[in-house]
Amino acid sequence: MKKRHLLITGLPGTGKTTLMRKLTIRLAGLNPVGFLTEEIREGGLRQGFRLLSLDGKEGTLAHVGIHGRNRVGRYGVDVKGFETFLADLDLENSGAALVFIDEIGKMESMSPLFTSLVRRLLASRKTVVATVALKGGGLIAELKENPDCEIREVTPANRESLPDELARWLLRVLETQNKM
Secondary structure, three states: OOOOEEEEEOOOOOOHHHHHHHHHHHOHHHOOEEEEEEEEEEOOEEEEEEEEEOOOOEEEEEEOOOOOOOEEOOEEEOHHHHHHHHHHHOHHHOOOOEEEEEEEOOOHHHOHHHHHHHHHHHHOOOEEEEEEOOOOOHHHHHHHOOOOEEEEEOOOOOOOOHHHHHHHHHHHHHHHHHHO
16 A cells, blocks of 8 residues: 655754645645644744644644643643644544644644544545654654655755655645545
8 A cells, every 4th residue: 555644754943834834835726624833923032833724713732821731841732722723623524635734743742632633534535744743752653653654854955845746746645545
């Protein structure tokens, strides 16, 4: 069986989210669903992370101003808010064949609903494109060992050529899926 999911990894700041954004634009005609994550900056300093769905919904994943037990570094993670955001997107039941998830990392993995959703999406007929941390255990390591997942690392040397290359790869995968 050919690989049908795409995991994009790389060091922080190499352009994983930028690559995801470019792929969503190139493949917009396929009406993909999912979300991107962007930094919340205040006074030039990163204060947290915002969730942006491909259909315009917004949420907050983490922020220095969020207090509680769910923390990654200096950021409090809003697990309940993240799960509400995911429920509103209803990625699993959408008619879309292509799902973008930016990203699968420590913060997101604090949500049992999210980890379960990712596993169900990978087992479904949908094609998942996700960014994953370069290092990590648990779900991150599990995904990297999944034989259905193509893993591509973004580097400063390849980040300009990857959007076109990966868009072509995804179109071939989706074309093959539709023939099954």
